[in-house]
Amino acid sequence: MAKNITIIGSGTWGVALANLALDAGCSVRVWSHSTQEIEYIKENHSIPNLKGLIVSDAILFYSDIGEAVKDADYVLVAVASQYLRTTVTSMKGLIREDAIVITATKGIEESTLMTMSDIISEVLEIGENRVVALSGPSHAEEVALRMPTCIVSSCVDERVAKDVQALLRTPYMRIYTNVDIKGVELCGAIKNVLAMACGISSGLGYGDNAKAAIITRGIAELSRLGRACGCLEDTFSGLTGIGDLIVTATSVHSRNNKFGRLLGEGYTVEDALKEVGMVVEGVHAIKPALLLAKKYGVEMPLVDAVNKAVFEHQNCKEVVRGLFERESKSE
Numbered sequence: 001m002a003k004n005i006t007i008i009g010s011g012t013w014g015v016a017l018a019n020l021a022l023d024a025g026c027s028v029r030v031w032s033h034s035t036q037e038i039e040y041i042k043e044n045h046s047i048p049n050l051k052g053l054i055v056s057d058a059i060l061f062y063s064d065i066g067e068a069v070k071d072a073d074y075v076l077v078a079v080a081s082q083y084l085r086t087t088v089t090s091m092k093g094l095i096r097e098d099a100i101v102i103t104a105t106k107g108i109e110e111s112t113l114m115t116m117s118d119i120i121s122e123v124l125e126i127g128e129n130r131v132v133a134l135s136g137p138s139h140a141e142e143v144a145l146r147m148p149t150c151i152v153s154s155c156v157d158e159r160v161a162k163d164v165q166a167l168l169r170t171p172y173m174r175i176y177t178n179v180d181i182k183g184v185e186l187c188g189a190i191k192n193v194l195a196m197a198c199g200i201s202s203g204l205g206y207g208d209n210a211k212a213a214i215i216t217r218g219i220a221e222l223s224r225l226g227r228a229c230g231c232l233e234d235t236f237s238g239l240t241g242i243g244d245l246i247v248t249a250t251s252v253h254s255r256n257n258k259f260g261r262l263l264g265e266g267y268t269v270e271d272a273l274k275e276v277g278m279v280v281e282g283v284h285a286i287k288p289a290l291l292l293a294k295k296y297g298v299e300m301p302l303v304d305a306v307n308k309a310v311f312e313h314q315n316c317k318e319v320v321r322g323l324f325e326r327e328s329k330s331e
Contacts, residue, residue: 003025003073005073006072007076011049026074026168031062031068038061074102076134098130107188107288110287113295116133117181129156131155132161135244139253151174151175153175178232187240191241193256196260197305198249199262200319219237219245224300259282269313
């Protein structure tokens, strides 16, 4: 019997995951706050930013969140991080008591330094063994076209992680499991900031040497923070760490990389955001990352450099030059 899954959010990632779930044999519903967006999808069987994807009539769309999550075995949240708490609050008391909640949102809440799974567990008052984080190198544009992809299902309860692994497995989607959900979510949020650093470097006209250095030292920063937070070292050298950073820092599909490149080319923050035209999650992860680094006494010079470029409006060339002029320590 097909499992019922509700996708919360009808953006590119939400619709790509809805298509994946349908291919995996699930009965799929999608919730959107916008009736106008739903009508567009129903009429055109597509969404503007996912070229080549035909949205099946088998995927049902709802604007009433209560109707959308009713009787769902799984609820997968795929909204922007700054809207996650509000959206999840609107689901409180509406989902089944035994439903598994999956987050495909990458971020850290600035006011609390909570991860997305932390917020879900707190707001819905459910145990962490019922919350799964889905992460890894997975641009929606490629998943929508059924291109080969590997991601990670992470939960403190490995049985639940494996349950979601089996739920969404398809010939083009291979899913691994990981019990280090904290590490997985730290990687998912902060790799966006590091990808912006790579974009800034490219926008300044620097080459592959600089990009390789930023990616490699970025993983070192992530690993230091992860160890301080009690995460598993292997998480940062796996798909959700180095894998996700590589794809976000190098792909033409990456909003964070594009935003950074525009800054490097001389755009203002406001104009760069307008040019990208979609949510740039890395912008919202900068300050939480630095607050976590301060809390645990960890140095994160790359994240600090992006903060200087984005929020302190310092000259990008001077910021990057400062990184390479820092006194080197042992690798």
